[in-house]
Amino acid sequence: MRLSDRIYLVGSGRLGFGMSSPYDCHVYAIDGGSEIALIDAGSGLDVDAIVERMRFDGLDTGKLRYVVLSHGHADHAGGAHGWRERFGVDVLAHPVTGQYVATADLKAISLADAIAAGVYPRDYQFLACPIAGALRGGDTFRVGDLTLSIHEAPGHCSGQIAVTLEHSGQRNLFSADAVFHGGRIVLQNIWDCSLHDSLETIRTLAALRPDALLPGHLTISLSGGAAELDRACKAMDRLEVPASLI
DSSP states (O other), rough: OOOOSEEEEEOOOOOTTOOOOTTTOOEEEEEEESSSEEEEOOOOSOOHHHHHHHHHHTOOOEEEEEOOOOOOOOOHHHTTHHHHHHOOOOOOOHHHHHEEEEEEHHHTTTHHHHTTTSSSOTTTTOOOOOSEEETTTTOEEEEEEEEEEEOOSSSSSOOOEEEEEEEEEEEEEEEETTTTTGGGBBOOSSSOOOHHHHHHHHHHHHTOOOOOEEESOOOOBBBHHHHHHHHHHHHHHTTTTBBBBB
């Protein structure tokens, strides 16, 4: 699904558009001309569906060079192994996320708890994947003729990053699970979810004044993205907590 001249939505699960495995987050493809990067890998349960979406949209999978993981939860990072094995991509992540994914640290990514809660199938397997490079806040890197900027975004979990892409006069914010349409957030009963960090992250991302808000699930805002973050900030100004997504 083409969102702009360089950004495509190529995977999405039950908390989205039903384009791939129900257990997938939104998976975005960034077309840098000579190279393509994916923002997040999905769960790994239906990589074929994402590949077919890419081809349907006219994207050359032979140009796929990178998979950028926003964080280590299985709906975002579980597919990293499959993308690397199939396409030889470089998988990039925050150092904390990279450690979890490279060692398949199921406790660190709260996968056992998520399976017990019915979030994933009982036979779901998260396969370890080597990380080719670390991404920290303030870093930039090139995907073909485009430049991506990295922002620290802890709160939903440890090691989360957000990504911005500026192109054709538009600032696009890939906010992962830090903040969603309507200024909503996700707080979960897992060891590394922090309300304080979530609120600090929202303030930081709101200051970027994005045009498009491209979150990890549900509604996408192709314009007026800053207003969506402002909703969360206004709640915080009233000493409230932004509304929960779930």
